[in-house]
Amino acid sequence: MKNFARIIGTGSYLPPKIVTNFDLEKTLDTTDEWITSRTGIKERRIVNNESTCDLAVPACLNALSMAELKPQDIDFIILSTTTPDKIFPATATMLQNRLGASCPAFDIQAVCAGFVFALNTAQQYIENGSATNILVVGSETMSKIVDWNDRSTAILFADGAGAVVLSADNNTGIKYSKLYSDGNYLSSLQVNNNRINELGTIEMEGNEVFKIAVNKLSDLAEETLKECNMTSENIDWMIPHQANIRIISAVAKRIKLPMEKVILTVEKHGNTSAASIPLALDIGIRDGRINKGDTLLFEGIGGGFSWGSVLAEF
Numbered sequence: 402m403k404n405f406a407r408i409i410g411t412g413s414y415l416p417p418k419i420v421t422n423f424d425l426e427k428t429l430d431t432t433d434e435w436i437t438s439r440t441g442i443k444e445r446r447i448v449n450n451e452s453t454c455d456l457a458v459p460a461c462l463n464a465l466s467m468a469e470l471k472p473q474d475i476d477f478i479i480l481s482t483t484t485p486d487k488i489f490p491a492t493a494t495m496l497q498n499r500l501g502a503s504c505p506a507f508d509i510q511a512v513c514a515g516f517v518f519a520l521n522t523a524q525q526y527i528e529n530g531s532a533t534n535i536l537v538v539g540s541e542t543m544s545k546i547v548d549w550n551d552r553s554t555a556i557l558f559a560d561g562a563g564a565v566v567l568s569a570d571n572n573t574g575i576k577y578s579k580l581y582s583d584g585n586y587l588s589s590l591q592v593n594n595n596r597i598n599e600l601g602t603i604e605m606e607g608n609e610v611f612k613i614a615v616n617k618l619s620d621l622a623e624e625t626l627k628e629c630n631m632t633s634e635n636i637d638w639m640i641p642h643q644a645n646i647r648i649i650s651a652v653a654k655r656i657k658l659p660m661e662k663v664i665l666t667v668e669k670h671g672n673t674s675a676a677s678i679p680l681a682l683d684i685g686i687r688d689g690r691i692n693k694g695d696t697l698l699f700e701g702i703g704g705g706f707s708w709g710s711v712l713a714e715f
């Protein structure tokens with residue numbers, strides 16, 4: 402009998418400090434009108450001095466609580482992050498210690514696609530029988546690698562954490578997942594530090610990234626539906642990476658999915674990179690929109706580029 406990797410718990414955490422577009426108007430040559438119309442973002446959360454691990458801990462505790470599991474029941478912790486607290490050890494090991502777990506723990510780095518890369522990795526351990534319960538986390542303090550004088554990126558990125566517990570299930574769970582990378586696009590989106598001890602900031606050719614994101618994510622959504630013998634009518638909820646409302650709506654339009662079936666958090670969260678998908682999922686579950694048995698489509702793309710999709714029954 403096949404082991405499916407099924408989501409049995411979710412949790413999220415946002416730092417309390419809210420930075421609105423009006424706050425950014427005071428320090429940058431920008432306007433609320435420009436940011437809202439070009440991105441859909443109205444406000445974002447930014448850490449004071451919390452670390453990536455600090456954000457992950459409450460998100461994980463909430464996910465474990467929904468799953469009715471204890472940290473000792475977890476077989477792996479996989480943390481996707483672009484903003485680890487240290488070069489080493491992996492932030493996942495600090496998280497393991499803070500949670501009181503004792504399983505192997507490691508980080509995955511695929512920027513804004515990190516969460517789908519981590520889900521796909523966890524899926525393999527569960528399907529091959531080497532794990533029963535895995536904590537998959539996306540946690541980011543993107544504010545630490547933003548150039549706060551660069552209006553084209555400072556308005557986009559933000560901080561937060563989301564987590565899911567994946568558990569072996571005989572009946573249903575992740576039905577399909579697919580990952581891609583193409584390292585041709587280094588200069589389109591990167592933190593340009595050439596020395597390990599040099600703290601760089603995000604550099605992005607926004608327009609180029611926008612077009613590639615729409616094309617790659619639309620193609621991948623179509624491919625995912627085709628591989629699952631589905632159409633967008635079979636999707637109850639799309640939970641995309643939350644980078645820009647215009648990217649999300651272009652992809653939804655291409656696969657003929659009404660926007661009412663898309664979980665959107667970009668307005669209040671901004672782009673939290675690897676945290677954006679689990680954050681949106683947790684919000685959609687806790688407010689009652691996403692229910693057991695729903696078919697969910699996750700998609701994300703980030704620097705590299707790396708991109709991926711996961712189709713799952715909840």
Ligand code: UT7
Binds near residue numbers: 553
């Ligand atoms: O998570 C994956 C990573 N990132 C993304 O997915 C981001 C993808 N890209 C985008 O979301 C969009 O390209 C942006 C929101 C970054 C920019 O929107 P755009 O419609 O592509 O604008 P643009 O870069 O073509 O810039 C248009 C104009 C420029 O002025 P000129 O050259 O036409 O005079 C920019 O200098 O808007 C200007 N601009 C701004 N104006 C006011 C750029 N940023 C701002 C700003 N406020 N914050």
